Amino acid sequence: MALSTSGASTTALMAAIILLLLLLGGSAEYSVNSEIPKSDVDLLEFPLNLEYLEAEFFSWGALGRGLDAFAPELTKGGPPPLGARMAKLSPLIKDIIAQFAFQEFGHLRAIQKTVPGFPRPLLNISAASFANIMNNAFEKPLVPPFDPYANDINYLLASYVIPYVGLTGYVGANPELLSPTARRLVAGLLGVESGQDAVLRALLYERALVKVFPYDITVAEFTDKISSLRNKLGMDGIKDEGLIVEPALGAEGRISGNVLVGDQYSLSFGRTPEEILRIVYGSGRESVPGGFYPRGADGKIAKSHLGR
Numbered sequence: 001m002a003l004s005t006s007g008a009s010t011t012a013l014m015a016a017i018i019l020l021l022l023l024l025g026g027s028a029e030y031s032v033n034s035e036i037p038k039s040d041v042d043l044l045e046f047p048l049n050l051e052y053l054e055a056e057f058f059s060w061g062a063l064g065r066g067l068d069a070f071a072p073e074l075t076k077g078g079p080p081p082l083g084a085r086m087a088k089l090s091p092l093i094k095d096i097i098a099q100f101a102f103q104e105f106g107h108l109r110a111i112q113k114t115v116p117g118f119p120r121p122l123l124n125i126s127a128a129s130f131a132n133i134m135n136n137a138f139e140k141p142l143v144p145p146f147d148p149y150a151n152d153i154n155y156l157l158a159s160y161v162i163p164y165v166g167l168t169g170y171v172g173a174n175p176e177l178l179s180p181t182a183r184r185l186v187a188g189l190l191g192v193e194s195g196q197d198a199v200l201r202a203l204l205y206e207r208a209l210v211k212v213f214p215y216d217i218t219v220a221e222f223t224d225k226i227s228s229l230r231n232k233l234g235m236d237g238i239k240d241e242g243l244i245v246e247p248a249l250g251a252e253g254r255i256s257g258n259v260l261v262g263d264q265y266s267l268s269f270g271r272t273p274e275e276i277l278r279i280v281y282g283s284g285r286e287s288v289p290g291g292f293y294p295r296g297a298d299g300k301i302a303k304s305h306l307g308r
Contacts, residue, residue, distance in 0.1 A: 043176060046297075047173075074112065079121075124292055127147045127149060157222050166276075168270055235278060
């Protein structure tokens with residue numbers, strides 16, 4: 001009888017330990033040991049390309065230093081970005097962009113805790129890279145060349161180029177994800193990325209009719225041209241709109257102000273990884289690197305298109 005009681009106690013103790021371990025294992029919000037399907041891993045790794053880009057551009061723009069100075073472990077040994085500079089920003093804009101930078105550091109940590117990830121790809125965030133985007137948007141060279149680091153408006157316009165692309169990528173990836181862990185992470189990333197885009201659009205909307213010196217072109221016209229270029233490069237219809245649109249394209253088809261962009265139901269547009277690569281490469285082809293990624297993006301999805 002005593003032996004039976006001892007065996008029952010041992011069994012109960014083991015069960016309690018196993019239950020405790022399971023509970024502790026589930027308490028971590030993100031873990032590289034999570035049971036995530038390979039397809040989800042690929043979809044979660046792909047956005048690292050955009051998160052690295054945003055982290056470096058915002059950090060250098062506001063603080064004059066990047067990941068190598070603030071969080072070198074997040075780079076995983078990848079090369080430093082090309083052409084990174086500190087921007088000439090007012091205290092308010094500098095503060096907002098610095099917040100964005102540290103938010104992007106957090107995004108990198110969250111993704112890298114969930115999936116293995118990859119080293120920071122070579123990024124080109126030089127003034128010349130952004131000038132080339134603006135030239136393509138207007139289908140002519142701007143004189144003098146556009147300098148994203150020159151002042152508040154230029155930097156906000158350059159920032160307009162980036163977070164929205166990542167936002168549409170998260171929207172597009174969400175229905176393809178199989179695991180709750182992956183969907184939870186993407187939902188959290190999407191929430192902040194969409195917030196960043198909203199802040200940028202609101203700041204630009206406040207200045208919509210201001211002329212961008214020295215081009216005699218308004219802020220709203222710049223956003224329209226940038227959005228049109230992204231639609232053209234993405235090659236999958238209208239998924240991007242500037243700050244002022246024809247009323248038929250505004251919310252409920254009734255208003256031209258377009259501080260937040262959405263479809264006919266005011267829902268966010270989604271893009272595939274291939275569409276995103278066409279845009280950030282600036283080539284209109286997911287197999288032809290360039291633009292912000294001179295050597296191409298990393299991860300299984302991006303690499304699968306290289307050399308085709």
